[in-house]
Amino acid sequence: MPDESPANPELDPATWVDAYGDALYKFAYFRVNNTALAEDLVQETFLAAIKGKDRFSGKASVKTWLTGILKNKVIDYYRKKNRTQSMQETAAFFEREEADLFSEDGSWDYNNPNVPKDWNPAQVEKMDRKEFMQQFYFCADKLPDKIRTVFIMREVDGVKSDEICAQLEITPQNLWTILHRARMALRQCLEKNFFSN
Structure with a gap:
């Protein structure tokens, strides 16, 4: 039976929650100041990373890559909110x-x-x-x-x-x-x- 584990163990999604979950949650919470929303954004980040795992170039660490995805999720959230929220x-x-x-x-x-x-x-x-x-x-x-x-x-x-x-x-x-x-x-x-x- 062939070995299906990734060449880079950090790219194994099964390890991401334990390895990066707390840091990503803190990153998100500081930016949105809402527990449930921060958790949702981290979850969306993990899902996007799983879907885009094949496009990970390895030029940055997995944590940096995941943080970049999360940063874009936060920006998307505020962009959408900004369209509906008045000044x-x-x-x-x-x-x-x-x-x-x-x-x-x-x-x-x-x-x-x-x-x-x-x-x-x-x-x-x-x-x-x-x-x-x-x-x-x-x-x-x-x-x-x-x-x-x-x-x-x-x-x-x-x-x-x-x-x-x-x-x-x-x-x-x-x-x-x-x-x-x-x-x-x-x-x-x-x-x-x-x-x-």
Whole structure:
């Protein structure tokens, strides 16, 4: 009886859930902030990988290949959602986050205690700690889906701006505005929940 095991044991789908399931789930959950959806996206990734296993070139690791498939599944999810979701959620979020932060001329209102302040070297040093990343994820989870997705694609995954605009069907101006406001909201959340302690 011929040996039917793959030449590369990593390409055996029977090993994928144990070897990569947790990492893929964490990747998906951070991007969609929904347990059931993250699980579905990982499952779809495994199914797509099984169907496309013959096209795996071996230039990257199996984990990198699976993560790439999952990244595309996340983008497809947000592209579809973006077509049906208005900008009301985004606009309402920004109105809440930016209320009273600016003076009439558009500059920071430094009389408001919520205006971001310069971080001192001791605070910057704390950013290398595990606790900082836990708080960062906590703060990122508070962002609306679309804003979190754009921020993570650009700042965590390193996707180029023009690719984000094409994939999520937004303009470069929308991208810049979303990134700016996401950074501002994250900074405020980190100052309030991490650096103030």
